Amino acid sequence: ASSATDSKELRAKLVLLGDSGVGKSCIVLRFVRGQFDPTSKVTVGASFLSQTLALEDSTIVKFEIWDTAGQERYAALAPLYYRGAAAAIVVYDITSPESFSKAQYWVKELQKHGSPGIVMVLVGNKADLHENRSVSLQDAKEYAEKNNMFFIETSAKTADNINQLFEEIAKRLPRPTE
Ligand code: GDP
Ligand code: MG
DSSP: OOOGGGOOEEEEEEEEEEOTTSSHHHHHHHHHHSOOOTTOOOOOSEEEEEEEEEOTTSOEEEEEEEEEOOSGGGGGGHHHHHTTOSEEEEEEETTOHHHHHHHHHHHHHHHHHSOTTOEEEEEEEOGGGGGGOOSOHHHHHHHHHHTTOEEEEOOTTTOTTHHHHHHHHHHHSOOOOO
């Protein structure tokens, strides 16, 4: 039987990358605070938040989350945030094909310069705006498969799949060997 003393804590640096306006900050705030603020401010540079998640196997994952700004003028700073990251969430907006192209740019950058073995996740956010969808589920799925990424569509607004996103990342993190 498991008890509190059996639980293992895992710390994981996590970075969010993607075009400005795709909802990175809203995803983080939904996960950390359980809130959605439609008047939230544009991220300047990057912001840091941490949140723990308890898994079924009693592992406790402490995410150290770096939410980056998507603006071009900050692109040169991105390596500071993804360096040493155990996981990266690359976000696009399902209503914006440009943001999907930008996501592919970030995936390539992570493949070239990210930590070996980094857990990469592709997220199509704003799934609540499905009536204005312009990136197909099929295209995103195929792209993610080809690039060895977990893929999920989320809505920070309705909270759809937000916890699942972080749980899936937690499950994929390498466990320290005993
Ligand atoms: P960031 O630049 O990637 O951090 O994007 P923000 O988190 O600042 O969000 C940009 C805009 O998209 C804001 O106006 C949010 O209210 C809106 N937004 C974020 N997530 C969602 C979502 O899941 N659905 C909808 N409809 N709007 C969202
Ligand atoms: Mg932001």
